[in-house]
Amino acid sequence: MQRKWAILTSCGVLALSAPQLAAAQDVASVNEIADGNEIIVTASKRAEKLQDVPTAITAVSGEKIESLGIRDFRDYASLVPGLSQRDSGAPGTGTIILRGLNSGAQQTSNTSAVYIDETPFSPSGFLSVGALLTPSPELAEVERIEVLKGPQGTLYGASNLGGLVRIITKKPDASRFFGTASAEVSSVSHGETGFLVRGSVNVPIVQDQLALTATGYYRRAGGFADNVTTGTDDVNRSNLYGGRVALRYQPTPDFTFDLSGIYQNIENEGYAFQRLVPGTFQAAFGRYGYASYADLGADIKYRIVNANAEYKLGFGTLTASGSYARYKTQIETDQTNPYIALGRTVLGPVAVPVFGVPIDTLLPADSFARFHASPNMEKWTGEVRFASDRMGAFEFMLGGFYTDEDSIYYTTVFVHDAQGNLRPAPRDALVKATTTSRYKEVAGFGNLTFYLTDNLDITGGLRYAHNKQVAGTGGPGGITYYLPRTPLTFNFSDNSLSYLATLRWRPAPNISAYLRAASGYRPGGPQTNPTPPPGAQTFVRPDTVWNYEAGIKGSVLDGSLSFDLSAFRIDWKDIQLNSLVNGIILQGNAASAVVDGFELQLTARPSDLLTVSLSAGHTNARLKAIDPTASSVTGAQAGDKLPLTPSWTTAVILDHQIPFSNSVSGNVGATLRFQSDMPSNYPAVTAVGQRKIPEITTLDLRASATFNERFTAQVRVDNLFDKLGFTNIGVDATVIRPRTITAGLSAKF
Template sequence: MRASRWILAVLLVAPIPAIARETAVATRAGTAGDAVSELARQTDTSIVITDPDIARRAIPSLRGRMDAAEAIRRLARAAGARAVAVGPSAWRIEPAPGHARPLTSTRKPAPRADTEVQQQSRPEPIVVLASKRDLRLEQVPGQVSILDGKVLESGGVGGTDKITQRLATVSSTHLGSGRNKVFIRGIADSSFTGPTQATVGQYLGDLRLTYNAPDPDLRLSDMARVEVLEGPQGTLYGAGSLGGIIRLVPHPPVIGVASASGIIGGSLTQDGDPGGDLSATVNLPVSGQRAALRATFDATRRGGYIDKPVLGRDNVNRTDILGGRVSARVEIAPDWSVELVALGQTTHAVDSQYADRGGAPLASSARVREGSEADYAMGQFVISGHIGEIRVRSTTGLVRQHLHERYDASLPDGPPRTFAQANRTRMIANETRFWMPERRGFGWLVGASFTHNNTVLTRTFETANTRSAATGVRNTIDEATIYGEASLRVMGSLVATAGGRLTRSRLGGEGEDVLPAIALANARVTANRTLATFLPSLALHAELGPESALYVRYQEGFRPGGFAIESDFVRRFRNDHTATFEIGARHGRPGTGPFDLSFSLSHTRWQDIQADFIDDIGLPSTANIGDGRVWSASATGGLAVTPGLRLEAGLTWNESKIDKPPLALLTRTMQVPNIAHIAGRAGFTWDHEIGEDLRLTANGWVSYVGRSRLGIGPELGEPQGDYLNSGLAFRAGSEGLGVTLSLTNIANSRGNRFSLGTPFSTGRDQMTPLRPRTVRIGLDTRF
């Protein structure tokens, strides 16, 4: 922590470069709107186009060394507009007097010493922020998926389910919103929310959402995009990125602009209750042209569809979600800015969403009221800027997450009984990094981070007349890290990348509500311990053409150990470790051009796998279950059939085996749990002009999730998966106002997303069906 404070202090007193500093500018031919986005990133300025017609105008590329003001003025002139400075590093591009049409001449101007303007047909580059050093999509040696924020809002604002619907490589458990675990590729550990760290790192900006807590299922409203990097990503992201990372990129506050947008919708679920959703976003300039405020508010009600005949209640599993995010951006000096972010979300599930297999459709025989409450809060402080050509970003954040769950724990011949589990997490984290994008064939990144995470898991059994505490556990970790990565263009089209991450972790833990006699015998496991881990990475990336690339890479990942509960005892489990070799290829870019295709094949050795099982008294516990190996292959592609119609498809295959598991956990199939052998998706997007400023758009998808197993051990060997899901959405309107109609689970398939409702399931065969066919009508507006 002390090191992080010194780094932050250096940043605050570092000399600030002058705004007129020249920089290398390189925008590609395309629309003015796309060019402005690229130029704003390169010059670290805020640029707003006031006229949508100007944003759609085609302009040539712009290249050379110049200051930001000159680059913005040249771009504006190319679009037949003018640039107006509205702040120290904020600009507005507006119609120029006497220019009703854009400049259409494609003649090459006279050569100049500092710049060259030329036509190019390639689309604007996409900068992958999750690379942490501004790599373009085609430069990343690995599989990257980028989901546009507008696409994620199609059919209403959702959460992680919007990601799993669109990517075959991303899957999730289905305990319920705010309780699930997310997996990427074939790397999954267990079905429960225990002390193990997640296998997927989830981030908002540069700050991790959770450490060893479930997916908070944040609403994906007002998102610029979501980036998914398949793992491991140990060098850049450290512990808990075995399967990869999911990075949420919200729209930042825009200086000098006042705007608002909103979405409202209502839904009807077959054999269930109605629901509704509301989302609103506002952007406001503050303090002249040096600051801006952006706020988003979300409210969602999902109607229930599960009945509990024993209790005489229908549609019990209603879920209410209420959340919001506020961010402020202040330009403290030329090329330097500070951003403050605060968000919160509360999720209340009235009851559980599982049913009894083989009984009445959509019905549960549970004898008590179950359900959950999940509360999540985060605060971030971000400072970013330039020191010469070196870019700097430091993020400090606080996270608080509470999850309270209730399960039916009634014994067959006993009274109704409830098992309650509470998971309370606190995290403090800082990451500071310095990097330089590629210059003369060489680019680099160095960084340091510190994370303190404390989690307390408590458990109780309750009947109408009694309440008794079960053994719980507290886990604490302090994790300090330094890391670096560098790339060298060894040939014109061949780039070699190497990196490493050194992590020192201090772990501690102790039992909660442990019986005195057991505590004395078990005292030895409550001591602190320290471990050091080094994670190397290597990659070769070859550009085979303007739109084609081939790569090979080696990457490692790990998760620290901790303390778990087994029966009435607290014991240790060790850290686990993965080593992955991957080969892949890409051609084209999704959504631009006539055709795109990507493919990857990976092999992972997984040592000392951390996973959950059912202990002797029927409660979830955690242990190292042996070593394993995972083969994974995925392919995605798209085809532009007509200018307005695009088809896309994706397929993933996983094969896994666990070697030498403990005898108590032996089953006939020792595969990694929760990962289907086969999963696939197909979809389409369609865009058609139906009048002046009016368009009709549509998108649809169908996905298949193959068979998988719930978990490890005889009690968790239940099959799940093997179902189809589908969706269709239409929108008619202008950019400022539109009406939407969407339909999900078109075939009204029951399926079985997850074979778990309560771990106390003696004599019961459980399943988690898909939400029945649901239709939604919505209205969206922006101004």
């Protein structure tokens, strides 16, 4: 534990011991707005204009997050070309999908990563089961969200095959005291009232050197789905609460030390489900009605601590970062189908000879099954890197990275009787298992940029990573259909090398074109069957991608029109899938896929008061080949579309400012979102899985007034036409939020 805490404290010691090493040099602040419309981003681990970074990025600023009323992942995912989700129906849950890289419902490890500041929040271990969660921080704390498309393996390491989401938080300001307070009330059609209260304060402790920011919030997301079995209305209400404390120490312009901590709890009392008649889109129990023998939900707890120090030397910037991230979860769902029927099939022939009772006594047909899934993680991470300034024709970055990640995944299938009561031990748990994953990685990375001319440069990058894994299955007291399961431990180690090459041409100060080729990987791991049958893999290799991309971005007409256009192709090889080998389901490298597409973002400012933004994306993600052993389990065939990625997405955002007087200004706006139909699963899985999720079109309206630049009143209507939209389909369909009317007040002081 002392060694782990050293990751955090060493950054502070290093920072405090050498601030005088830095020499004065002006570098663009990450908060700067260039030319009035371009955000400075740090996607390349340098502060650069968004239009100059040679990769596809969508950046959503904190101001835009507030004005649009963005509150959770889907709110901004639907604005970002190429970004989607396996929506599990509750905040904080689900799988992030970028550029279509999603292998289906059996996928449990990440293909897209999440960073919060310098903290890699997504687990990387082969058995980490991190893909069940989508971080959902309070977005009022956010300076901006950067969505990086395509693999970022050389700078960010493992498990971002499709890209990554970087959430950049607001930093303290030592120049002045200020704060904000806000409150909202929302009414959900077909549901109940929700609310939000939030406050934030920025306190200079030492003028212009040391400052503290503290934020706290409580949000109730009103429910609208009804559990027809228990008779509970609006069961999918959620409570999200927590806070953040951040400290910034900047004794000289050349040295900055940041320390921050995030605390968040998410309490979901149910899910945004609607039961459908099998094989149709007809509601089985009416709109937003579903059936579960009990009101089951999900609880998620996030804790993050990050320390970061930066020194501006006379020839570059040295950065040292250390972080600790933890989450604990409890996710419960009604899984009566398939566990009870399958359990009776498995136990039927052995019930009397092994257990001494008939199957109807051991596991009655009218039993209910409660599936309890609990992925948990602790992750310690440290990184040191040096980014040089331009030195003649060259510029480079060198760094080292270390992570130590512990993941524990508890799964239990509890059995309840026909009245919903938990059956007495030892028949209370039909299945019980603990999966552990200890993942350690050490990596070195670097890139070198050579300027052929001031307007033409090439960059090459490499990252070498070595990981060690210790995996455990079964766990103490493990059982499978009431039969004991032996705990097993497996060791594994592997090396990976990632590559990057870019060619960038800037024909004008406001135009940048690029070609990019980059690779990425998701770690493999041990085969967890102690006696794999003949023909099975003894270990599972990493699956890898190569992303080939061409893009152009910039602004014209004196900045009144900005654009970002990219086209890409991704080759995904050795996809990790469940496979059936001699009657045993095992993990293996069993498929390949290809993804083609393009992404477009346009922003027009025809006047100082009017802004119109358009984002559009086309993604064609399909299996290229699949082994018959995996096809028999997944139902997938070569040529099938990868699940839960729409072919087309479009969003149009319009905002018009209204200067009523010198002290009062207004704004009216609208957001139109479109998502084309998409496969819910591979076509041959089941009759349920053969359905395509229909397209979704929604319209949001908003209006606000600001008085003396201090007080703002806002009204929003989300999903104006009360569209019923599906985002995922299994036994139940996951639905989007119905029409929601929100009124809010905020104040600055």
